[in-house]
Amino acid sequence: MNLAAVLHPPLPLAHALPVPVTLEAFLESVQRRAYRVAELGLGNREDALDAVQDAMLRLHQHYRLHPADEWPPLFWGILRRRITDLQRRRKVRRIVVGWIGSAGAEDDVPAWEPADPGPDPLRALASRKACADLGRALRALPRRQREAFLLRVLEGLDVAATARAMGCSDGSVKTHLSRAMEALRRHLEDWQ
Amino acid sequence: MSTDPKPHHAHSGHDEHDALAARARALFEEASAHIDAATLRRLDQARRAAATPAVRRHRLLPVLVPAGALAAAALAFAVIWHPLRRAPPADVTVSGTVGLVAGADSHEMEMAQNLDFYDWLASQPAPAGAASAQ
Numbered sequence: 001m002n003l004a005a006v007l008h009p010p011l012p013l014a015h016a017l018p019v020p021v022t023l024e025a026f027l028e029s030v031q032r033r034a035y036r037v038a039e040l041g042l043g044n045r046e047d048a049l050d051a052v053q054d055a056m057l058r059l060h061q062h063y064r065l066h067p068a069d070e071w072p073p074l075f076w077g078i079l080r081r082r083i084t085d086l087q088r089r090r091k092v093r094r095i096v097v098g099w100i101g102s103a104g105a106e107d108d109v110p111a112w113e114p115a116d117p118g119p120d121p122l123r124a125l126a127s128r129k130a131c132a133d134l135g136r137a138l139r140a141l142p143r144r145q146r147e148a149f150l151l152r153v154l155e156g157l158d159v160a161a162t163a164r165a166m167g168c169s170d171g172s173v174k175t176h177l178s179r180a181m182e183a184l185r186r187h188l189e190d191w192q
Numbered sequence: 193m194s195t196d197p198k199p200h201h202a203h204s205g206h207d208e209h210d211a212l213a214a215r216a217r218a219l220f221e222e223a224s225a226h227i228d229a230a231t232l233r234r235l236d237q238a239r240r241a242a243a244t245p246a247v248r249r250h251r252l253l254p255v256l257v258p259a260g261a262l263a264a265a266a267l268a269f270a271v272i273w274h275p276l277r278r279a280p281p282a283d284v285t286v287s288g289t290v291g292l293v294a295g296a297d298s299h300e301m302e303m304a305q306n307l308d309f310y311d312w313l314a315s316q317p318a319p320a321g322a323a324s325a326q
Contacts (some may be wrong), residue, residue: 024243031235032224045231053238060242131219153213154220181209188212 019068026071027056034079037150040138041083042090051086055079076151077165084143137187141180144168148176149184 020026031052038048055078063074138146144166151162152173163173227235 024239027239027242031239032227032232033220035227035231035235036220036224049231049234049238052235053242056239056242127219127222130215131223134216134219149216154217156217181212184216185208185212 019071021068023060023064023068023071026068026075027059030072030075031056033155034075037155038079038083040135040150041146042086043139047086047090051079051082054082072155072157073161073164076155076157077167080147080151080165133188133190137184140187141183144172145176145180145183148173149180152177 020029034052034055035048038051039045042048042051055075058078059071059075063071066074138149141149147166148162151157151165152159157165159170159173163170166173166176168176
């Protein structure tokens with residue numbers, strides 16, 4: 001029996017917004033979420049900004065004339081590969097330089113910490129803690145499971161677009177996503 | 193009271209997944225909405241910088257292509273018709289070349305100076321001895 005069919009629930013996905021007609025407008029609509037995804041994957045502001053800028057540049061250079069509905073999977077696919085490249089380079093650099101000890105320190109950086117806590121301190125504290133918990137849980141996932149969760153659940157791409165962005169089949173997306181959901185449910189038991 | 197946790201877990205599994213996904217998405221949206229001004233400015237700059245080269249390249253393309261073709265044609269013409277290609281072979285000595293040229297020039301100059309003499313000579317009747325000799 002297909003594992004994905006058993007474990008993959010009908011998730012309440014993000015509301016699919018219409019894709020803007022110009023590439024400039026599309027990138028403006030997606031840049032904040034792209035930065036948060038890159039920040040989560042890289043744990044570093046400068047690297048995240050570099051990855052997002054590079055993805056924007058490549059989309060402009062190579063896919064500017066493609067139909068607008070192709071931009072989301074293309075953009076997220078480019079960004080996903082860029083993040084993976086930077087993670088690999090960083091790993092090689094750590095090995096070469098011998099900074100193995102600093103890897104743990106970077107992993108402890110909480111992701112998605114809201115800059116503006118808002119007027120309610122208790123709500124801000126809860127939100128900050130929830131963001132940190134979610135960031136840690138996502139960073140603990142295997143890379144492909146994390147990518148499937150980010151693209152399918154948080155970004156709201158459909159299965160086909162997620163598969164295109166990840167460079168795999170629809171079935172693989174469902175399998176990665178169901179495993180990610182199970183792992184996150186275990187990691188975030190406090191949320192229940 | 194004993195309850196069977198398995199059916200309960202299976203029944204609530206989808207609800208848990210739904211709640212987890214909904215909360216994660218809400219946090220993601222909240223975090224994406226609250227990005228500090230400096231980072232947001234960098235993102236805007238990156239977006240504009242990404243758009244600039246494509247626009248500039250698109251505008252200059254109709255000019256750059258013919259200009260490049262013209263430059264290539266001019267370079268090919270210069271290579272094929274370069275003046276140095278008409279230079280004399282390297283084994284000809286300088287003194288010999290100068291001597292040949294100098295000889296040709298002096299002969300032509302002498303002919304030009306004696307044109308009146310040659311006109312007069314041509315108008316004279318041929319001597320009788322010369323005609324019988326022919």
